[in-house]
Amino acid sequence: MKLKFGTVEENVVTREEFPLEKAKETLKDEVIAVLGYGVQGPGQALNLKDNGFNVIVGQRKNSKTWDKAVEDGWVPGETLFELDEAAQRGTILQYLLSDAGQIALWPTVKKHLTPGKALYFSHGFGVTYKDKTGIVPPSDVDVILVAPKGSGTSLRRMFVEGRGLNSSYAIYQDATGKAKDRVVALGIGVGSGYLFETDFYREVTSDLTGERGTLMGAIQGIFAAQYEVLRANGHTPSEAFNETVEELTQSLMPLVAENGMDWMYANCSTTAQRGALDWWKPFRDATKPVFEELYSSVKEGKEAVKSIDSNSKDDYRAKLEGELQELRESEMWQAGAVVRKLRPENN
Numbered sequence: 001m002k003l004k005f006g007t008v009e010e011n012v013v014t015r016e017e018f019p020l021e022k023a024k025e026t027l028k029d030e031v032i033a034v035l036g037y038g039v040q041g042p043g044q045a046l047n048l049k050d051n052g053f054n055v056i057v058g059q060r061k062n063s064k065t066w067d068k069a070v071e072d073g074w075v076p077g078e079t080l081f082e083l084d085e086a087a088q089r090g091t092i093l094q095y096l097l098s099d100a101g102q103i104a105l106w107p108t109v110k111k112h113l114t115p116g117k118a119l120y121f122s123h124g125f126g127v128t129y130k131d132k133t134g135i136v137p138p139s140d141v142d143v144i145l146v147a148p149k150g151s152g153t154s155l156r157r158m159f160v161e162g163r164g165l166n167s168s169y170a171i172y173q174d175a176t177g178k179a180k181d182r183v184v185a186l187g188i189g190v191g192s193g194y195l196f197e198t199d200f201y202r203e204v205t206s207d208l209t210g211e212r213g214t215l216m217g218a219i220q221g222i223f224a225a226q227y228e229v230l231r232a233n234g235h236t237p238s239e240a241f242n243e244t245v246e247e248l249t250q251s252l253m254p255l256v257a258e259n260g261m262d263w264m265y266a267n268c269s270t271t272a273q274r275g276a277l278d279w280w281k282p283f284r285d286a287t288k289p290v291f292e293e294l295y296s297s298v299k300e301g302k303e304a305v306k307s308i309d310s311n312s313k314d315d316y317r318a319k320l321e322g323e324l325q326e327l328r329e330s331e332m333w334q335a336g337a338v339v340r341k342l343r344p345e346n347n
């Protein structure tokens with residue numbers, strides 16, 4: 001259906017419009033092979049299974065994630081296979097290896113993309129940057145995308161709570177004439193809230209921007225900046241952490257989520273409102289050039305190259321873990337660990 005967001009009309013699909021029963025009917029003859037069991041893999045595979053779809057998982061044997069799949073109830077030889085065998089058995093291949101891992105496994109997956117199958121991504125990365133990934137699907141398969149706008153961990157948790165994470169959907173190639181029904185049915189099947197239309201290029205450029213920007217990179221950046229200023233001016237870690245992070249995640253962001261920024265403001269003092277209304281524009285103006293630089297870097301393909309180069313190295317996991325450790329061991333997040341333990345619900 002078409003729905004207005006402000007003054008702009010968009011194509012969206014809701015669960016009322018395309019109910020789960022219709023999704024199951026659409027995919028009743030398909031075998032959905034979820035390839036990769038990292039973060040999105042478990043979320044999507046388990047939601048699809050619990051929703052009554054025919055799902056198998058493909059994962060490297062003798063890996064921690066194979067063991068996790070077994071713990072999650074996937075049965076070796078019945079619903080859990082090596083990647084090669086799962087790709088052969090599936091009629092819809094959900095390519096949920098890491099974006100760098102997808103490059104390495106492409107020859108194997110391509111071999112099993114026989115006419116009429118569907119290749120499904122949760123990111124526009126592989127196909128958009130085909131010059132760098134080598135991922136060029138054969139012309140006789142559907143190539144579709146459902147990109148949940150959040151972590152696979154949240155996708156699963158929200159599903160279990162009876163909620164749903166929104167996803168975008170896109171069709172890159174419709175070889176069978178069934179691509180639209182297939183993609184929407186999968187989007188509903190993985191437990192999406194509502195689905196909004198995009199294309200592979202816009203999905204990858206917005207997603208890379210968002211995660212480097214307000215969702216992950218920028219938020220840590222402004223947290224660190226404010227925390228450092230408070231600490232440099234004699235405030236304790238407890239005061240600096242509560243005033244920078246804890247109050248935001250525990251008190252104020254839930255209000256923003258519920259009813260928007262103006263409503264959160266309206267539930268704070270007039271003193272706070274005066275200051276926030278005065279200061280949000282200077283913060284916007286100070287950071288906008290950084291967002292513009294970020295978007296250019298994404299658009300020029302530099303972010304994709306960096307990600308492929310670093311995540312294709314043998315020691316990429318250890319390197320990432322080292323950098324996460326640096327964050328974890330910073331004073332701000334050490335203070336956070338103590339503060340979390342002191343939450344009454346954790347006692």
Ligand SMILES: NC(=O)c1ccc[n+]([C@@H]2O[C@H](COP(=O)([O-])OP(=O)(O)OC[C@H]3O[C@@H](n4cnc5c(N)ncnc54)[C@H](O)[C@@H]3O)[C@@H](O)[C@H]2O)c1
Pocket residue numbers: 036037038039040041060063065095096097098099100101102104105122123125147148149150151152153
């Ligand atoms: N993490 C998320 O919540 C999230 C959210 C939206 C979209 N996505 C997209 O979903 C896809 C999967 O992302 P993810 O974060 O779940 O992946 P991930 O980094 O957790 O990796 C998934 C799996 O790929 C395997 N793998 C990596 N390299 C491999 C190789 N060379 N051969 C075989 N297996 C290999 C890993 O062992 C892991 O089990 C990506 O396209 C990503 O951009 C992820």
Ligand SMILES: CC(C)(O)[C@@H](O)C(=O)O
Pocket residue numbers: 148149150151152207211215
């Ligand atoms: C969960 C995110 C950040 O939205 C996703 O884009 C990812 O790459 O993990």
Ligand SMILES: [Mg+2]
Pocket residue numbers: 123207208211
């Ligand atoms: Mg992403």
Ligand SMILES: [Mg+2]
Pocket residue numbers: 148149150207210211
């Ligand atoms: Mg994302």
